[in-house]
Every structure is written in C-alpha cells, then in structure tokens.
Amino acid sequence: MLTQTAKYAIRALVYLAQQDSDMFCQTREIAQTIRVPPNYLGKTMQKLANARILDSQKGLHGGFRTARSAHRISLYEIMLAVEAIPRDMARGSRRRNRELPTEVYRHLAGISTIYLQFLRETTLADLLPASARRDMASLASAAV
Numbered sequence: 001m002l003t004q005t006a007k008y009a010i011r012a013l014v015y016l017a018q019q020d021s022d023m024f025c026q027t028r029e030i031a032q033t034i035r036v037p038p039n040y041l042g043k044t045m046q047k048l049a050n051a052r053i054l055d056s057q058k059g060l061h062g063g064f065r066t067a068r069s070a071h072r073i074s075l076y077e078i079m080l081a082v083e084a085i086p087r088d089m090a091r092g093s094r095r096r097n098r099e100l101p102t103e104v105y106r107h108l109a110g111i112s113t114i115y116l117q118f119l120r121e122t123t124l125a126d127l128l129p130a131s132a133r134r135d136m137a138s139l140a141s142a143a144v
C-alpha cells in the first residue's frame with residue numbers, strides 16, 4: 001500500500017524527529033543510518049522540504065531537520081508531499097469510475113475514506129519508538 005518513496009520518507013522523518021531539533025543532518029548520514037540509497041533519498045528530502053515538512057540548509061553544517069514538532073506533522077501531509085496518494089483520492093473525488101461495477105466502487109470508496117482518515121489522524125510522533133515519545137512528552141511538560 002505504501003510506495004517505496006513513502007517508506008523512505010517516513011523512515012527518514014522518524015530518524016530526524018529523534019534528533020536534536022536544532023541540528024541539521026546530512027542526507028548521506030540519514031541514508032546510511034536508515035539503509036536507503038542516498039541519491040534517491042536526497043530527491044525525497046527535497047520534496048519534503050518543498051512541502052515545508054523539513055527545513056533545509058546548504059553548506060558545511062547544512063542538511064535537513066524537521067520544520068516543526070512531530071506532533072504537528074501528519075502522515076497525510078507526508079504522503080501528499082511525496083506523491084504517494086493518488087490525486088483523485090487526495091481531492092476526495094466522488095466521481096464514480098465507470099470501469100468498475102457499482103458495488104466494487106462503493107467498497108473502494110469506503111476503504112479510501114478510512115485510509116485517508118487514518119493518514120490525517122496519525123502523526124509522525126505516533127510512529128516514534130516509545131522511548132522517544134516519552135522523551136518528547138517530558139520535554140513538552142518541562143517547557144510549560
């Protein structure tokens with residue numbers, strides 16, 4: 001159900017969400033850590049930066065970091081940025097596909113609705129290991 005690009009994007013974002021929020025990480029480092037091809041990941045990271053999910057910085061100490069808290073980045077936003085949601089599904093198209101029998105179309109439309117709801121309600125923070133979620137919660141409570 002997930003494209004390879006979406007899987008790489010999610011893995012990279014989970015990695016970045018666990019790093020110091022002030023630190024920029026280079027694509028090469030991220031790719032090596034999560035074991036994905038660096039050139040392909042670089043293109044994916046650019047898409048995420050263009051969608052303002054990541055901040056990017058050029059130069060010697062440049063790289064990428066999450067643009068905001070993991071609690072404020074939805075899977076839907078990630079999937080949309082890397083073009084992993086079909087356009088008609090993302091637009092909520094209700095036009096019936098005439099190539100499909102009516103009952104098949106109804107079931108697929110229902111599944112699409114549930115899938116999109118899951119993507120919108122699930123955040124990057126939900127995907128972090130339990131220890132990272134605890135660390136984020138303690139940082140948030142200390143800031144209050």
